[in-house]
Amino acid sequence: MRVRYQQEKVVEPNATWASDFEAAPKREDGVETTTLSGMEVRPLYTSGDLSTRPEEVPGQYPYTRGIHPGGYRSRLWTMRQFSGFATAEQTNNRYKYLLASGQTGLSVAFDMPTLMGQDSDAPTSRGEIGHCGVAIDSLADMETLFAGIPLGTVSTSMTINSPAAVLLCMYLAVAEKQGVPFTKVNGTLQNDILKEFIAQKEYIFPPEPSMRLVVDSIEYCAKEVPRWNTVSISGYHIREAGSTAAQELAFTLADGFAYVDACIERGLAVDDFVPRLSFFFDAHIDFFEEIAKFRAARRIWARRMREKYGARDERSWKLRFHTQTAGVSLTAQQPELNVARTAVEALAAVLGGTQSLHTNAMDEVLALPTDKAARIALRTQQMIAYETGVANTVDPLGGSYFIENLTDRMEEEAEAYFERIDSFGGVIPAIEAGFMQREIADSAFRHQQELEQKRRVVVGVNEFLSDEDEELEILRIPLSLEQEQVERLREVRRTRDSASVSRTLEQVREAASSPGKNLMPHILDAVRARCTEGEIMGAMVDVFGLYTEKAII
Amino acid sequence: MASRAPVRPLRIVMAKVGLDGHDRGVKVVARALRDAGYEVVYTGLRQTPEMVVDAALQEDAQVIGLSLHSGAHMTLFPAVVEELRKRDATDIVVFGGGIIPDEDIAELKQLGVAELFTPGTPLQDIVEWLRRRFPDSQPASDA
Numbered sequence: 001m002r003v004r005y006q007q008e009k010v011v012e013p014n015a016t017w018a019s020d021f022e023a024a025p026k027r028e029d030g031v032e033t034t035t036l037s038g039m040e041v042r043p044l045y046t047s048g049d050l051s052t053r054p055e056e057v058p059g060q061y062p063y064t065r066g067i068h069p070g071g072y073r074s075r076l077w078t079m080r081q082f083s084g085f086a087t088a089e090q091t092n093n094r095y096k097y098l099l100a101s102g103q104t105g106l107s108v109a110f111d112m113p114t115l116m117g118q119d120s121d122a123p124t125s126r127g128e129i130g131h132c133g134v135a136i137d138s139l140a141d142m143e144t145l146f147a148g149i150p151l152g153t154v155s156t157s158m159t160i161n162s163p164a165a166v167l168l169c170m171y172l173a174v175a176e177k178q179g180v181p182f183t184k185v186n187g188t189l190q191n192d193i194l195k196e197f198i199a200q201k202e203y204i205f206p207p208e209p210s211m212r213l214v215v216d217s218i219e220y221c222a223k224e225v226p227r228w229n230t231v232s233i234s235g236y237h238i239r240e241a242g243s244t245a246a247q248e249l250a251f252t253l254a255d256g257f258a259y260v261d262a263c264i265e266r267g268l269a270v271d272d273f274v275p276r277l278s279f280f281f282d283a284h285i286d287f288f289e290e291i292a293k294f295r296a297a298r299r300i301w302a303r304r305m306r307e308k309y310g311a312r313d314e315r316s317w318k319l320r321f322h323t324q325t326a327g328v329s330l331t332a333q334q335p336e337l338n339v340a341r342t343a344v345e346a347l348a349a350v351l352g353g354t355q356s357l358h359t360n361a362m363d364e365v366l367a368l369p370t371d372k373a374a375r376i377a378l379r380t381q382q383m384i385a386y387e388t389g390v391a392n393t394v395d396p397l398g399g400s401y402f403i404e405n406l407t408d409r410m411e412e413e414a415e416a417y418f419e420r421i422d423s424f425g426g427v428i429p430a431i432e433a434g435f436m437q438r439e440i441a442d443s444a445f446r447h448q449q450e451l452e453q454k455r456r457v458v459v460g461v462n463e464f465l466s467d468e469d470e471e472l473e474i475l476r477i478p479l480s481l482e483q484e485q486v487e488r489l490r491e492v493r494r495t496r497d498s499a500s501v502s503r504t505l506e507q508v509r510e511a512a513s514s515p516g517k518n519l520m521p522h523i524l525d526a527v528r529a530r531c532t533e534g535e536i537m538g539a540m541v542d543v544f545g546l547y548t549e550k551a552i553i
Numbered sequence: 554m555a556s557r558a559p560v561r562p563l564r565i566v567m568a569k570v571g572l573d574g575h576d577r578g579v580k581v582v583a584r585a586l587r588d589a590g591y592e593v594v595y596t597g598l599r600q601t602p603e604m605v606v607d608a609a610l611q612e613d614a615q616v617i618g619l620s621l622h623s624g625a626h627m628t629l630f631p632a633v634v635e636e637l638r639k640r641d642a643t644d645i646v647v648f649g650g651g652i653i654p655d656e657d658i659a660e661l662k663q664l665g666v667a668e669l670f671t672p673g674t675p676l677q678d679i680v681e682w683l684r685r686r687f688p689d690s691q692p693a694s695d696a
Contacts, residue, residue, distance in 0.1 A: 240577070
């Protein structure tokens with residue numbers, strides 16, 4: 001059943017203002033006055049635009065104004081810069097540098113072969129090793145990555161999806177070697193396969209077995225790794241692929257509901273796993289629209305969890321989220337301007353009440369960030385936290401006529417999308433029908449046309465161009481690194497016990513063919529036996545098969 | 554192989570090489586070229602250089618458009634050109650797009666990639682480049 005939350009009545013603004021506005025000159029530059037996503041925006045909002053809901057306060061259901069009563073007065077957001085490049089050793093050095101610079105959590109970026117579940121010596125890994133992140137082939141690389149970093153105190157986020165279970169097991173195996181009990185291990189796995197099919201397209205298995213693996217990891221962690229955030233349900237990639245803010249909100253929350261449904265079907269109790277689900281959103285350049293999106297997300301999730309799923313634990317109602325500023329908003333032209341863009345986006349994330357934040361470096365549009373660019377990005381967050389004063393009041397924009405109205409409308413658009421997704425029979429059938437993929441592609445194309453017609457301005461790209469494009473120094477990943485990584489992998493293969501390798505891989509295969517079995521303990525055994533990521537994923541591919549999508553433009 | 558002499562309209566194989574799944578750019582460009590009247594075949598994700606050239610030969614395409622966002626362009630773009638050379642099909646023109654630093658552009662052009670388009674390029678620039686490059690095969694909409 002669809003509930004309409006927004007009041008239909010529109011009170012005319014003060015009559016004098018209306019005639020004053022009518023008489024006032026208007027800009028005629030042809031630039032859209034809708035939000036970046038195309039939502040109508042009026043020139044003025046008044047008390048008549050507020051709906052008549054009971055007063056909302058932070059820390060109380062439905063948490064529109066934040067999940068903590070004290071907001072950033074209690075605790076600032078975690079400054080968590082996503083990073084990883086080249087080899088495990090080089091990335092380990094970067095992590096130590098970031099921790100020493102005041103960063104409070106780690107976030108691992110893996111290279112493409114790792115993300116696609118293949119080893120560095122696979123033919124299609126050529127040219128890709130260490131470029132988009134760090135290359136991890138086996139437990140040996142993972143040990144190097146976290147050498148000297150105590151996994152009992154640092155929290156780590158790992159951006160990996162199809163092979164998420166394998167990488168989590170590698171992380172747990174490193175903790176085990178450091179003598180840290182699993183109950184103390186703290187971090188987040190992206191593990192959000194649904195948005196891979198929708199937007200980022202780093203899928204390996206078909207949707208059904210992929211979902212089974214996600215549920216296996218949720219079930220395992222609920223028992224064995226209770227402080228681990230099992231899925232980071234991600235709108236970021238949906239948005240970066242071109243969606244509107246409302247599509248990002250709706251598709252992400254719909255994915256969240258789909259994971260909850262799948263776990264309930266497995267027999268898990270809602271309050272045993274929902275508190276460990278978290279979210280990951282984009283902070284794009286349209287300031288108020290983003291803040292409204294974050295506020296609406298909290299309200300929708302709380303209501304669904306309490307009213308539809310019957311969650312009783314308040315932690316299940318509270319939507320926690322990480323934010324990254326919008327990579328797509330960065331420009332290769334006049335790249336220093338990206339520092340300013342990122343600061344505005346980061347401010348929106350903070351005013352939206354994010355729990356953790358990654359600010360993009362100005363050169364990320366060209367390559368992986370240099371040390372200097374990475375430092376400026378982190379310093380931007382520190383300036384917002386300590387210089388601007390915005391952390392002193394919880395949800396300071398709450399009660400703003402415009403923000404409250406936009407929050408309501410964002411919620412309403414999301415609810416309309418939930419209905420459309422339900423009409424396909426749920427998220428997976430909608431994915432198979434290409435529904436979300438097409439909605440996103442349409443939005444991306446519409447945006448591009450608006451740019452071409454200069455109905456949207458991007459400074460330095462379609463207006464305010466500069467002839468002197470300053471050259472930024474960029475980080476280069478030498479091709480020689482490929483050979484080094486392949487050598488390390490061969491060394492692992494040479495020195496391990498091949499009998500345990502075959503035995504544990506066979507167990508993974510066997511567990512994959514038995515739907516009643518949880519794969520996690522078997523993957524962990526294979527990791528301990530120094531099976532490579534590619535071998536473990538390969539064992540599962542033997543059973544699950546590979547997915548290919550129909551190419552649509 | 555049958556004649557690949559210019560036909561109207563121009564047929565373009567758009568391909569996403571490499572392991573990354575960032576298909577926003579390739580889809581937007583493919584749609585714009587189709588709207589400009591060209592025949593566009595989109596191969597989908599994770600095409601190897603061999604697969605791309607296979608597709609171009611099967612489709613009798615005169616142009617291959619490559620997209621890549623993972624940083625592997627210095628390996629994979631030249632590999633497509635090399636594959637064309639091996640199959641004696643160097644008359645097929647290759648262009649590319651993605652996150653490509655300026656100094657790599659010069660080198661890729663030397664290696665036989667005809668043109669590179671980086672983020673922020675207006676779609677019209679790509680269409681105009683094709684029109685200049687193939688004056689005899691204007692898109693259907695202009696014919």
